[in-house]
Amino acid sequence: MQSAINRRKFLRTAGVSASALAIGFYFPSCKEPEKPEPAGIIELFKLNVDDNPVGMALNPFVTIEPSGAITVMAHKPDMGQGTFQSMPLLIAEELDVDLEQVTIKQAFGDEKYGRQGVGGSASVRTMWEPMRKVGAAAREMLIKAAADRWEVETKDCSTNNGKVINTTNQESLTYGELVEAASKLEVPEEPTLKSPADFKYIGKSVPRPDVELKVRGAANFGMDMKKEGMVYASVERAPSFSAKVKNIDDSEALKIKGVEKVLKTERTLMKSVLEGVAVIADNYWAALKGRKALKIEWEEDEKLLDSEKIFEDIREKSKTDGIENHSVGAFEKKFKTGDIQLTQEYETPFLAHSAMEPQNVLVDFREEEGICEIWAPTQFPQWAQGEVSKYLGIDKSKIIVHVSFLGGGFGRRSIPDVILEGCHLSKAIKKPVKLVWSREDDTMQSPMRPGSLNTLKGALDKDGKIMALQHKVTAPAIAYSLWGNYDGEKAPGGVMEPIGEPFYTIPNYQSRYVFVDVDPIPLVWWRSVYSSTNVFAHESFIDELAIAAKKDPLTFRIDMIGEKERDKKLLEKLKSASEWEKPLPEGWGRGLAVSHSFSTTAAHVVEVSKTGAALKIERVVTVIDCGIAVNPDNVKAQTEGNIVMALTAAIKDPITFKDGRVVESNFHNYRMLRINEMPKVEIHIMQNEEAPTGVGEPALPPLAPALCNAIFNLTGKRIRKLPFDLGEV
Amino acid sequence: MAAIKLSINGKSYEIDVEEDMPLLWAIRDYVGMTGTKFGCGIAQCGACTVHLNGTPIRSCSTPVTVAVGKKITTIEGVSEANNHPIQQAWVELQVPQCGYCQSGQIMSAVALLEETAQPTDEDIDAAMQGNICRCGTYDRIRKAIHRAAEIKSDNKTLSKK
Ligand code: FES
Numbered sequence: 001m002q003s004a005i006n007r008r009k010f011l012r013t014a015g016v017s018a019s020a021l022a023i024g025f026y027f028p029s030c031k032e033p034e035k036p037e038p039a040g041i042i043e044l045f046k047l048n049v050d051d052n053p054v055g056m057a058l059n060p061f062v063t064i065e066p067s068g069a070i071t072v073m074a075h076k077p078d079m080g081q082g083t084f085q086s087m088p089l090l091i092a093e094e095l096d097v098d099l100e101q102v103t104i105k106q107a108f109g110d111e112k113y114g115r116q117g118v119g120g121s122a123s124v125r126t127m128w129e130p131m132r133k134v135g136a137a138a139r140e141m142l143i144k145a146a147a148d149r150w151e152v153e154t155k156d157c158s159t160n161n162g163k164v165i166n167t168t169n170q171e172s173l174t175y176g177e178l179v180e181a182a183s184k185l186e187v188p189e190e191p192t193l194k195s196p197a198d199f200k201y202i203g204k205s206v207p208r209p210d211v212e213l214k215v216r217g218a219a220n221f222g223m224d225m226k227k228e229g230m231v232y233a234s235v236e237r238a239p240s241f242s243a244k245v246k247n248i249d250d251s252e253a254l255k256i257k258g259v260e261k262v263l264k265t266e267r268t269l270m271k272s273v274l275e276g277v278a279v280i281a282d283n284y285w286a287a288l289k290g291r292k293a294l295k296i297e298w299e300e301d302e303k304l305l306d307s308e309k310i311f312e313d314i315r316e317k318s319k320t321d322g323i324e325n326h327s328v329g330a331f332e333k334k335f336k337t338g339d340i341q342l343t344q345e346y347e348t349p350f351l352a353h354s355a356m357e358p359q360n361v362l363v364d365f366r367e368e369e370g371i372c373e374i375w376a377p378t379q380f381p382q383w384a385q386g387e388v389s390k391y392l393g394i395d396k397s398k399i400i401v402h403v404s405f406l407g408g409g410f411g412r413r414s415i416p417d418v419i420l421e422g423c424h425l426s427k428a429i430k431k432p433v434k435l436v437w438s439r440e441d442d443t444m445q446s447p448m449r450p451g452s453l454n455t456l457k458g459a460l461d462k463d464g465k466i467m468a469l470q471h472k473v474t475a476p477a478i479a480y481s482l483w484g485n486y487d488g489e490k491a492p493g494g495v496m497e498p499i500g501e502p503f504y505t506i507p508n509y510q511s512r513y514v515f516v517d518v519d520p521i522p523l524v525w526w527r528s529v530y531s532s533t534n535v536f537a538h539e540s541f542i543d544e545l546a547i548a549a550k551k552d553p554l555t556f557r558i559d560m561i562g563e564k565e566r567d568k569k570l571l572e573k574l575k576s577a578s579e580w581e582k583p584l585p586e587g588w589g590r591g592l593a594v595s596h597s598f599s600t601t602a603a604h605v606v607e608v609s610k611t612g613a614a615l616k617i618e619r620v621v622t623v624i625d626c627g628i629a630v631n632p633d634n635v636k637a638q639t640e641g642n643i644v645m646a647l648t649a650a651i652k653d654p655i656t657f658k659d660g661r662v663v664e665s666n667f668h669n670y671r672m673l674r675i676n677e678m679p680k681v682e683i684h685i686m687q688n689e690e691a692p693t694g695v696g697e698p699a700l701p702p703l704a705p706a707l708c709n710a711i712f713n714l715t716g717k718r719i720r721k722l723p724f725d726l727g728e729v
Numbered sequence: 730m731a732a733i734k735l736s737i738n739g740k741s742y743e744i745d746v747e748e749d750m751p752l753l754w755a756i757r758d759y760v761g762m763t764g765t766k767f768g769c770g771i772a773q774c775g776a777c778t779v780h781l782n783g784t785p786i787r788s789c790s791t792p793v794t795v796a797v798g799k800k801i802t803t804i805e806g807v808s809e810a811n812n813h814p815i816q817q818a819w820v821e822l823q824v825p826q827c828g829y830c831q832s833g834q835i836m837s838a839v840a841l842l843e844e845t846a847q848p849t850d851e852d853i854d855a856a857m858q859g860n861i862c863r864c865g866t867y868d869r870i871r872k873a874i875h876r877a878a879e880i881k882s883d884n885k886t887l888s889k890k
C-alpha cells in the first residue's frame with residue numbers, strides 16, 4: 001500500500017539496462033503513453049542535446065547508469081532564459097553530483113514531465129522545490145542502498161560528488177555501484193533538502209552549458225532541423241488577417257527551378273483560421289522565389305484595419321466606466337475632496353516580438369503510421385501536442401514534439417499556430433515539410449502585444465500624500481483574442497497586471513478595465529505582458545503626483561511603501577547605488593520607476609543627457625529582488641535583456657495598420673536598439689534567503705517610465721505616449 | 730543550375746545551385762553548415778555574417794557566385810579548437826542568451842579584432858552596429874571584445890617569450 005502512495009508523488013523506474021535508476025514525478029492525471037520510436041532523425045543536435053537518454057523507458061529526470069554516467073533531463077524549453085541549465089542544476093545540487101559529470105538532455109513534449117511550458121517568468125520559482133526534491137530523493141535512495149550494504153545506519157553515511165561515504169571508516173561507493181540496489185528501494189516522499197548555507201551551485205554564477213555550443217555555431221535551433229526527404233515551404237499570406245484566397249495563378253511560380261507544388265494553405269491561430277498560399281520546393285530559396293512569382297486574388301473585408309481608427313475607438317471607449325477590478329476605501333468620494341487633483345492619459349502601441357529566429361517548424365506527418373513527428377522551437381511543447389492532436393485527429397501519444405533551442409521566444413513561441421500550419425502542409429503533401437517564415441511574415445503576421453490607453457486619476461491631500469488613486473486600463477484582451485473569453489464582468493486574465501492592486505499604501509484605490517474588441521488582430525503575451533504597458537502609465541503618473549506634491553520622487557515613493565520591508569530596502573539600495581542625491585553634470589537628468597511583477601520587485605534609475613541636439617541615455621542603475629538568485633550572472637543577463645527590450649519598445653517603432661495591413665515589415669522600419677545606443681548598465685541583486693521569484697520579465701516594465709521620468713527631470717517635457725523619438729524630445 | 734565551387738573554412742565544396750541563390754542558403758541548405766543564421770534576409774541584422782577573404786559580409790544578400798574563388802570563413806571555421814580569443818571571451822563573459830545572433834556577432838567581432846588590435850568603444854560601435862541582438866547582450870559584447878583584445882595581446886607576448 002505504501003508504494004501506491006509513493007507512486008503518486010514520484011515514479012521510480014528501471015531502464016532498459018535493468019540497473020539504471022530513473023526518478024521522475026508521477027502525475028496522477030497522466031497515463032503512460034505508448035510512445036512510438038522517433039524514426040529517422042538526422043543529427044538532431046550536435047552535442048548534449050537530445051531527446052532520448054540511453055536505455056530509458058519511463059518518466060525520467062535522472063538516470064544513473066552502472067558505469068556512473070549521469071543524465072539529467074532539461075524538461076523546459078530554453079529560449080535564452082537559461083532553463084537548460086537551471087532545471088538540471090537544481091536536481092544536481094541535491095543529488096550531490098559534480099555538474100561537470102552530468103549530461104544534460106533536452107526533453108521532448110510529454111505529460112510525464114509535468115508542466116513544460118515556459119512563460120510568466122515561472123520556471124525557477126515553480127520548480128524550485130520539486131526539482132530539488134527529485135535530486136534529494138535519489139540521493140536518499142543511494143544512501144540507503146549503501147547503508148544496507150555496509151550494514152550501518154543511514155545517519156552514518158554522507159555523500160560527496162557522486163559517491164556515498166561511510167563516515168565511520170571513510171569507505172566509499174560510487175552512485176553507479178549503488179544504483180541497482182537503490183532502484184529497488186522505496187522512493188522517499190519528503191526527502192530532506194539542503195539548507196541554503198550548504199548550496200554548492202545555487203547562488204553561484206555557474207557558466208551555462210549551452211554557451212560553449214553557441215559560440216561555435218553548434219547549438220541547433222528549429223531553423224537547423226533536417227529530415228531526410230524533407231521539402232521547404234514558404235507561404236504567401238493574406239494581406240489583411242481575414243482575407244480569403246479567391247484565385248491563384250501559379251504558372252510563373254511553377255517555372256522556377258526547384259519548385260514542386262503550390263497549394264492553398266491555412267494557419268489555425270486559436271479561434272481564427274488564416275489563409276495563405278504555400279510554395280513547396282526542394283530548397284528554401286526556390287520556395288521564396290516561387291512565392292514572389294505567385295499571382296493571387298484575395299477577397300478582403302470591407303472594413304480594413306487602420307491604426308488611427310483603432311486608437312480613436314480605444315480613446316472613445318476609455319471615456320466609459322468599464323468594470324471595477326479592485327477597490328479599497330472609497331475612491332470616488334475621496335478623489336473630489338483632494339487638495340490637488342490630477343488626471344492623465346498614457347498611450348502604448350501594438351508591438352511585434354521579433355525574436356531573432358524567424359518562426360519555423362519541421363513536421364513529418366506519417367498518416368499511414370498514424371504518427372506525427374515535429375521538431376519545433378516552441379515554448380509550449382505539450383500545448384502544441386494537444387492542439388495538433390485535435391487538428392489531425394490522432395491521439396496525443398502519437399505526436400512527438402522534439403524541442404530545439406529557441407532563438408528567442410518572448411511569448412510569441414507559446415502559440416502553436418506555426419506548428420499547425422506545418423501539420424497542414426505535411427498532411428497535404430505527404431512529406432516532411434520544413435516551413436520557414438520570412439522576417440516579414442514574422443513581423444506582420446505574428447500575434448502581437450495589444451496597444452492600450454491608461455487613464456489615471458489621483459488626488460493629493462494637504463500634506464502632499466496620495467489620498468486617492470484610480471487606474472483604468474482600456475485595452476484589448478489577449479484571452480479574448482485567443483479563446484473569445486470575455487464575460488463583461490471580470491477583467492480577463494492578466495490585463496490588470498500588476499496594478500490591479502496597489503503597490504503603494506494608498507487609502508483609496510480603484511482599478512478598472514474597459515474592454516476593446518480589435519479582432520481580427522491576433523494578440524498574444526509579449527515579454528511582461530500587460531505589465532509592460534500598465535506600469536509605464538502607473539509609474540509615470542506617480543512621478544507626476546510627486547512633482548505636483550513638490551516632493552523628491554524617490555522619497556515620495558519610499559514614504560508610501562508602508563510595511564513592505566523588502567521593497568523599502570530595495571528602494572534604499574537604489575538610492576545609494578545610483579547616488580540619487582549626488583548632483584548631476586550640467587545637461588543631465590535622472591528619473592526612477594519601480595514595479596512588482598512575476599513576484600519580483602525591480603526598480604531602475606535612468607540618467608539622460610542633452611548636450612547636443614539629441615537626447616542620450618547615459619546610464620541605467622537597476623536593483624532587483626528575486627529572492628535567492630539561482631545563477632546571479634544569469635539574473636543579470638535577463639535584466640540586461642529586459643532593459644534593451646524595454647528601451648527598444650520606448651524609443652523605436654510601433655506596429656501600425658493601414659488599409660488592413662501591418663505597415664512595419666522588417667528591421668529597416670521596425671527597428672531594434674543597436675549596440676551604439678546601449679547605455680551603461682549597473683545591476684544590483686538584493687541578497688536574501690527568500691525562495692526565488694521571476695527573473696525573465698520583471699525588470700522590463702519599470703524601464704520606460706524611469707526613462708520618461710528622467711526626461712521630464714531634464715527637460716520639463718512629459719512623455720505620455722510610446723514610442724517616442726529621442727531626437728525629437 | 731550550375732556547379733559552383735566554394736572554399737569554406739579551408740575545404741572545397743561543389744554544389745549545384747541557381748546562380749542568384751544567396752550564399753547563406755547555399756551554405757546552410759546545400760553545404761549543410763547551419764552555424765550561419767537567417768534573421769532578416771535584407772542585410773539589416775547581421776545574423777548571417779561570414780567572412781569573404783577576411784572581410785565580414787552579409788551572406789543573405791550576397792549571391793553565391795560572388796563567393797566563388799574567394800575564401801569563405803563561417804563560425805565553424807573561426808578557430809580549430811574553438812578557442813579564438815573572441816570565443817574565449819564570449820564564454821568567459823557568458824555573452825549569449827538565446828544565442829541565435831551570436832554566430833554573426835562573433836564573425837563581426839573577429840573581423841574587428843583583425844583590423845584593430847585594441848578597439849575603442851567607438852570602434853566597437855562602428856563595427857558591431859550592423860548586428861542586432863534581440864536578447865540584448867550588447868553590454869556583454871562590448872566588454873567581451875575588450876577582453877578578447879586583452880587575451881590576444883597576452884597570447885602574443887607569450888609566444889614572443
Ligand atoms: S539575415 Fe542577413 S543581415 Fe539579416
Ligand code: FES
Pocket residue numbers: 080356407408825826827828829830831861862863864865866
Ligand atoms: S542572444 Fe538572442 S538574439 Fe542575441
